[in-house]
Amino acid sequence: MSFLFGKLSRFITITGVLVGAVTLNYSQASNFPLEIENCGKTVQMSAPPERVITVGQASTELLYRLGLHERVIGTSNWFTDVADQYEEVNAKIERLADNFPSFESVVSKRPNLVTADFLFAVGPQGVVGNPEQFQSLGIASYVLDSECVGSNSDGSPTAFRLDSLFQSIRNLSSMFDVQAQGDELIREIQGREAAAIADAQQRNLNTLSAVFWFSSADIQMDPWVAGTTGVPAWMMSTLGIKNIIDAPEEWPSVGWESIARANPDVIVIADMTRRRFDADDYQKKLEFLRSDPVTRQMSAVVNNRIVVMDAHAMRATLRSIEGLEHLVEALSPMDLAGK
Structure with a gap:
């Protein structure tokens, strides 16, 4: 594995400009370089990601809804059938696993970004991997903001509100420079x-x-x-x-x-x-x-x-x-x- 990691680290850069042997041509985006706070960590991006792996159906369908299906190169962790309106686009995208994929299967696709629905998938003790592992290979990671809720004064978890879903929409639309679509949603x-x-x-x-x-x-x-x-x-x-x-x-x-x-x-x-x-x-x-x-x-x-x-x-x-x-x-x- 050390050989694989070493090889990937030379090919995948944090800017997301070089993936494998293919150079990606980004348009000049207005809000880059970009930093987003996410579950206690800072996600840094110099350009919108072109190759995304999703670990979770929620983030997958959110990217589809924002019109970003062409950026998604692999999905995983499916809970139920994809929403009807996304069946056609989803059929063209590789499913790495019905549940959680291995770290190796994710990085072998050479993504710029990995999105996750749950901290236990991509977090400090992530079953797929942790942010530091992905970062060492030049891969950014992002977890939906509903996973980042805090605690009340008595130590109990904060209750879900739509605000956390809205924050995920704002963050992902900013990362892909499609803020207008995010605001409309x-x-x-x-x-x-x-x-x-x-x-x-x-x-x-x-x-x-x-x-x-x-x-x-x-x-x-x-x-x-x-x-x-x-x-x-x-x-x-x-x-x-x-x-x-x-x-x-x-x-x-x-x-x-x-x-x-x-x-x-x-x-x-x-x-x-x-x-x-x-x-x-x-x-x-x-x-x-x-x-x-x-x-x-x-x-x-x-x-x-x-x-x-x-x-x-x-x-x-x-x-x-x-x-x-x-x-x-x-x-x-x-x-x-x-x-």
């Missing part, structure tokens, strides 16, 4: 959020309580449900819906007996193509809810107030706003009388 999301809030208020959804079930290590084990800091918590607080789980974590494990005692009006379950666990399958979630002696007695199950939601919308992604809209649309026609 932010305005679009802000408008959709305002419309969803207004719709929810008209429908009096603020009288409801809910629980979000993401998955479980085993269908019979305690589920991972939404705490007070993740995207589902933002959805509920934005619409005025009570989260029955009061735990300062993103996805705490909570027993069904405790959930049944709280008896939420609505249960939201995640739908994903990933199959690490049996409970990743939303059909198995439904079967469990309707057959288990504890859960089948819950009001939401008896009255069929169960919402199926794209799991990717429950993460800090462009689909978060779609999840918010879907929740309003799914709850609106439900029979909530006598809940």
Whole structure:
């Protein structure tokens, strides 16, 4: 490996001007050289990157949305199917791994930039690699800003807000010198959020309580449900819906007996193509809810107030706003009388 690293370090430069034996011709960009603070580190770029590897579906679809698919040379860490509008462009781009790629497979593609959805993928203890390893080869790295949230005065993690998604949009659009597209995307999301809030208020959804079930290590084990800091918590607080789980974590494990005692009006379950666990399958979630002696007695199950939601919308992604809209649309026609 030392031979490989030595060879790559001669070919990949921090400026991103030389990749392999091919010289890339950049146009004169207005905001370069550029420095961006990212999760406690400074990302330095002298020109927009031309060769990008993505480690995470959220950053992949964000780059596609900004019209940067031609810069993406490889993707990885897929949670569900690519969004319909990106199927054609995504089909032309190599998938390095369904889950996390190796460090060697990433650097062998000679990227200028590696983007990641999670700090545990590309961070101090990154399962793919850490920023210093990539930097030593002249490769910049960037982690979505939702991973960089701080802590409250009591040490609990800061709750997700759209601001962190907007910061990722601003940073990536600046790195690629497409700020106008980034600003337009932010305005679009802000408008959709305002419309969803207004719709929810008209429908009096603020009288409801809910629980979000993401998955479980085993269908019979305690589920991972939404705490007070993740995207589902933002959805509920934005619409005025009570989260029955009061735990300062993103996805705490909570027993069904405790959930049944709280008896939420609505249960939201995640739908994903990933199959690490049996409970990743939303059909198995439904079967469990309707057959288990504890859960089948819950009001939401008896009255069929169960919402199926794209799991990717429950993460800090462009689909978060779609999840918010879907929740309003799914709850609106439900029979909530006598809940």
